Amino acid sequence: MSVFDQLTDKILNTVIGRSAAAGTAQLRELTEKGMDVTHGGMNSWVEAPPEFTATSNQTAGLWPFAVGTSSPLVGAVLGRNQLNGSVVCGDPINLFLRGIISSPSCFILGLQARGKSSVAVRMALALVDQGFLFVGASDVKPDLAGLTVEVGGQVIRVAPGVGSINPLDAGPLWRRLGELPEALQRQMRAEIHSRRLNALTGLLELVFKAPLDARQQEPTVLSMAITEAAEHAEAQGRQPIIQDVVDVITAARPAIMAAILVDDQTAYRGQVRNLLAGLNALGAHGPFGDVFCRQTSEEMHIDQSVDFDLSAIDETLLDLRAAVQIVCWSYAQAGISAAKTLAEAGLMEERHHLMIMDELWQALRASELLVHQIDGITRLNRTKGLGQLLITHSMKDLQLSTEELTKIATGFMERSSMKVLGGLAQNEMGMLETVFPLSEQEKALLVAWSAEGSVNPKTGRTSPPPGRGRFMLKTGEAPGVPFQTNLTAGELRVHDTNAAWAAAQARVNA
Incomplete structure (x- = not known):
């Protein structure tokens, strides 16, 4: 090692404070505040640079951003x-x-x-x-009515004496089911039936403040009655209403009696009495007035905000509000499902x-059992x-x-x-x-x-x-x-x- 090299090492070791290891000078690393040595430029505090927020148009050429x-x-x-x-x-x-x-x-x-x-x-x-x-x-309240009008949408008012919504309404798709392929028709009919059963079950549980009685086979009777009522109504070119379901149950159809293992009409009437009482409560003279017992007063438009x-x-009227909420959620989902199905078939x-x-909170406070209906609506x-x-x-x-x-x-x-x-x-x-x-x-x-x-x-x-x-x-x-x-x-x-x-x-x- 030359005399010059030795002198250089000595200076570095003195100024930087690092002793040589294995005959080679080890320099300290530069920190974010400078060299942490005597006369090394170390600052104990560094002022943060100013920060600004702007659009990409205003800051063109400054990408990538620092933060x-x-x-x-x-x-x-x-x-x-x-x-x-x-x-x-x-x-x-x-x-x-x-x-x-x-x-x-x-x-x-x-x-x-x-x-x-x-x-x-x-x-x-x-x-x-x-x-x-x-x-x-x-x-x-309403919170969205003004916005809906502003964007050219449809406002549907539902209340006793104002507008009705049929819990058995299949939605805007039912008139166009015949345009769908046969396999898709069967799928959509099954979905419509499930939605009708879910909505009507929720309303009955809200009336009873209790679930349908499975031991009395009320869910089975209700499901079969909805199916037969829908077939009868659609043959007449209309949607089924609650009275159609009441008529089917009252008529004591042999198929329903056989399904619930009852062959005596007296025993049958005793078994369905509670179910009929709940359905009658949804009629015009019940606590919900004329909201659910008629056809939907204004059909949902699936090509607009609603x-x-x-x-x-x-x-x-917490029970009425909760009941209308559940039916509107179900009907809205039916309209949205109709839009998706028709689009898949290339029809819109x-x-x-x-x-x-x-x-x-209003639906859950009116009846905790409505949580099942809400769960079914929100999962898909x-x-x-x-x-x-x-x-x-x-x-x-x-x-x-x-x-x-x-x-x-x-x-x-x-x-x-x-x-x-x-x-x-x-x-x-x-x-x-x-x-x-x-x-x-x-x-x-x-x-x-x-x-x-x-x-x-x-x-x-x-x-x-x-x-x-x-x-x-x-x-x-x-x-x-x-x-x-x-x-x-x-x-x-x-x-x-x-x-x-x-x-x-x-x-x-x-």
Whole structure:
């Protein structure tokens, strides 16, 4: 080694502080704050560079970005990320089509008046803009009627004395069944029968507040009676109604008596008496009025967005609201299934729908047994080309009287690959964690959003609830993305959930 090399090593070892190993100088690595040695340029604190958010058009030529956003820019624009200001996007159909979630389903959960329906409106508008359709399957306030009119859709009003919906209605497909191939006809007839049986069973269980009596073979009698009533009505070119089912059961058909192993008409009448009483309760003189005993007053259009407006039903009539919800959900699914089937047969253009099922709690509070009907309706969304949006206020809405029923109800959220959470009470956190994990930070944020608004005692100025318009988007077990939704002037015009308070609000603000 030359004298020059030795001198160089000595200088390096002195300045950098590394002794030579095996006769070779070992240099310290450069850290993010410089060389951690005397005179090495080490800074104990480095100021963060300024960060900006902009569209790809504004930042053309600056790709790749230094930091990516925390959620994919796919689907409806939901709002701004509260952590970094980036745009948060998402809806169940677009995220499913891109392979980000495994099923086109979303569950929105949050306290009242925090903006759940505003998120639903934002998703529906974005999907309509992309050529999709939406169905507001149980609009009790109504939240979606104005939006439906704005996009040129159909509003169907259902209430006693206003409009009826036949629980045995096969939907818009029944007139065109003859155009389908024979194998597909058989498949669709079986599906229509299952839907009719499911809807009528749900209504009867709501009347009885108990399941149909299997020992009296009520499910068998009801199924066979629906089949015969449908054959008789369709031969006359119409849909069956509940009275047709009553007539079949009353007539004591030999086939039905043989199926339930009864050969004496007196014994038969005793066995079907309870079933007939329940069906009669669904008639015009029963507690539900003329809503279910007639033909559907307005047929659903499968080539438009549709809203079933239930706002004319008094909110104190919980059983009636729940009953109409179940039938509207079933009828809406029938319409969507008709669109898919006709498209598969090449008889119409393919269309996909987002079905919005709001106020889930009302059906479950009216009768826990309706959870079975809801479960049947919600399980086929992916195979039917249907996006689904379930909305309710609290995890307590899904906590039913038995463990079995609770498992079915919480399954609605478990099967929803996309979840949007608003403000929730502290005691909700444990119930949420039985379905999916939450970090302590996520739980603290959700609880903070549950607080009510306040009034400044000095200025008299009011502050809205801190959680209004604030939500957390979760997909899978990934960390939640907190965002805030602010409705545009156009959205507010077609979606004002406080319209009933407009005059009083004007006086307060005057």
